[in-house]
Amino acid sequence: xxxxxxxxxxxxxxxxxxxxxxxxxxxxxxxxxxxxxxxxxxxxxxxxxxxxxxxxxxxxxxxxxxxxxxxxxxxxxxxxxxxxxxxxxxxxxxxxxxxxxxxxxxxxxxxxxxxxxxxxxxxxxxxxxxxxxxxxxxxxxxxxxxxxxxxxxxxxxxxxxxxxxxxxxxxxxxxxxxxxxxxxxxxxxxxxxxxxxxxxxxxxxxxxxxxxxxxxxxxxxxxxxxxxxxxxx
Amino acid sequence: xxxxxxxxxxxxxxxxxxxxxxxxxxxxxxxxxxxxxxxxxxxxxxxxxxxxxxxxxxxxxxxxxxxxxxxxxxxxxxxxxxxxxxxxxxxxxxxxxxxxxxxxxxxxxxxxxxxxxxx
Numbered sequence: 001x002x003x004x005x006x007x008x009x010x011x012x013x014x015x016x017x018x019x020x021x022x023x024x025x026x027x028x029x030x031x032x033x034x035x036x037x038x039x040x041x042x043x044x045x046x047x048x049x050x051x052x053x054x055x056x057x058x059x060x061x062x063x064x065x066x067x068x069x070x071x072x073x074x075x076x077x078x079x080x081x082x083x084x085x086x087x088x089x090x091x092x093x094x095x096x097x098x099x100x101x102x103x104x105x106x107x108x109x110x111x112x113x114x115x116x117x118x119x120x121x122x123x124x125x126x127x128x129x130x131x132x133x134x135x136x137x138x139x140x141x142x143x144x145x146x147x148x149x150x151x152x153x154x155x156x157x158x159x160x161x162x163x164x165x166x167x168x169x170x171x172x173x174x175x176x177x178x179x180x181x182x183x184x185x186x187x188x189x190x191x192x193x194x195x196x197x198x199x200x201x202x203x204x205x206x207x208x209x210x211x212x213x214x215x216x217x218x219x220x221x222x223x224x225x226x227x228x229x230x231x232x233x
Numbered sequence: 234x235x236x237x238x239x240x241x242x243x244x245x246x247x248x249x250x251x252x253x254x255x256x257x258x259x260x261x262x263x264x265x266x267x268x269x270x271x272x273x274x275x276x277x278x279x280x281x282x283x284x285x286x287x288x289x290x291x292x293x294x295x296x297x298x299x300x301x302x303x304x305x306x307x308x309x310x311x312x313x314x315x316x317x318x319x320x321x322x323x324x325x326x327x328x329x330x331x332x333x334x335x336x337x338x339x340x341x342x343x344x345x346x347x348x349x350x351x352x
Contacts, residue, residue, distance in 0.1 A: 007255045011248060018244040027236050028284045028307070035282075035307040042308075043292045051290035051301075051308040056315060067319055074323040081330040132291060137319055201293065220319075227326050231333075 047197035048130040048206040054192075056135065057212045061190035065179070067137075068172060068219060075223045075230075082230045103153045111153035118146035126217035130206040136213045140220025147225040151232060159229050168222035171215045178208055178215070236283035243280055246273030260332045260342045264325065271321040275314050282310030 031039065042054035056064055126139030150157055182191035192212070198205035246269055253266030283306050290305035292298055332342065339346045 007252070010255065011252050014251065015248055018248065022237065022241050022244065025237060025240055025281075027234070031284055031302060031305065031307055035305075035309055036302050038308050039290055039301050039305055040298060043298055049292040051292070051305070052311050052315070055308055055312045060312065063316060067316055070320060070323055074326055078326055078330045081327070081334055132293075133289065135315070137315055141322075231326075231329065 043200065046192055046206060046209065047200055048192075048209050049201055050130055050132060050134075053129045053135050053209060053213070054206075057129075057209050057216075058190060058192045061179070061212070064216070065175065065190070068175070068216070071220065071223045072168075072172070075226050078227050078230050102155070107153045111149050115146050115149060118142060118149070122146065122217070122221070126213055127203075127210060129213040130209040131201065131203070136216025137220055139213075139217040140224060143217070143221030144224030144228060147221075148228050151228060155232075159225060161226060161229065164222045164226050168219050168226075171219040171222070175212060175215045175219070178212060182208075236280045239280040239283070240277060243273045243276030246270070246276060249273075258343050258345055260335060260344055263344065264328045264332060267328065268321070268325055271317070271324075275317055275321070278310045278314045278317065282307035 030036075038055055038059070039051055042048055042051045042059075046054045046058050048054040048058075122139045122142035124139075125134040125142055126136055129135030129139070147159065151159075178194065179190040181194045183189050186193040190212070192207035192209045195207045195211070197207050204210070250266045250269030250271075250273060253269060254263050257263055257266065284304070286304065287306035288296065288304055290301060290308040290311075292301055296304065335347065336342055
């Protein structure tokens, strides 16, 4: 009873704090100076129409690199926590009675139709990150959703974890190498001007941003797929 | 006006998530409450970046650079929200992995069964 009361008190007091936040909130009428300089500088200096991608992949690309490191650590720790010492997996289901029954034909056919479309959509999101809404993280998550669909429809399917691991490592190493190239050729670590900026708004433009975006998408997609595979019973 | 509605929604989601975490005894429900709290925070971050009558900060034919400075929303909170979503997903994955391990050790997901580290 005391427990319930203390929960109610905590929620109500936090609600009062939030209510005062909402009452005191006023909508901005114009962009703040930092936002204004980003909106001006990203198209001018980086040649990227999408300001957010310009921030994520050049001005704050070091944060993005740290985030990739976090994802890598999560994939490693999920593997560590869920790694099992029992018999190796991938044994045909006849040897393991009580295994889940195969998915229905509707799910399998739906997967066969949807997975290619999901892959194309992911590639589109990743490669148009500098032009319109999208980018490496979002596209990588879409790739992983396709893998999840395959894992649900075909429980026996074994993704090649070694291939995923190597692809992910190569993409990460290339991302860092592109950053170091920015130190040598352009103005700083992960500067996108190591490649020509090209025509504003064209597909091949904005310097290294599409390349970094593709590497990021590949890396995130592989990492999320490995995490999903680990969660399989 | 619209950002105040979004802000209120986000803060309400945070409250609902916290309530769920405090009242439920099932670990999976606690994780869901945590995710709700995280989602509410993302909504709050995006809401405070809104500029009155703003649009997405993507420069194209419909939005020139000079127009964007007065009309586009703040891009910094949006960039932070992308980061926050990825980290939130990562934290959820680790929590679920531990939930699986805890279930294997006690064959239950009720948090009342795990009293070893209780003080």
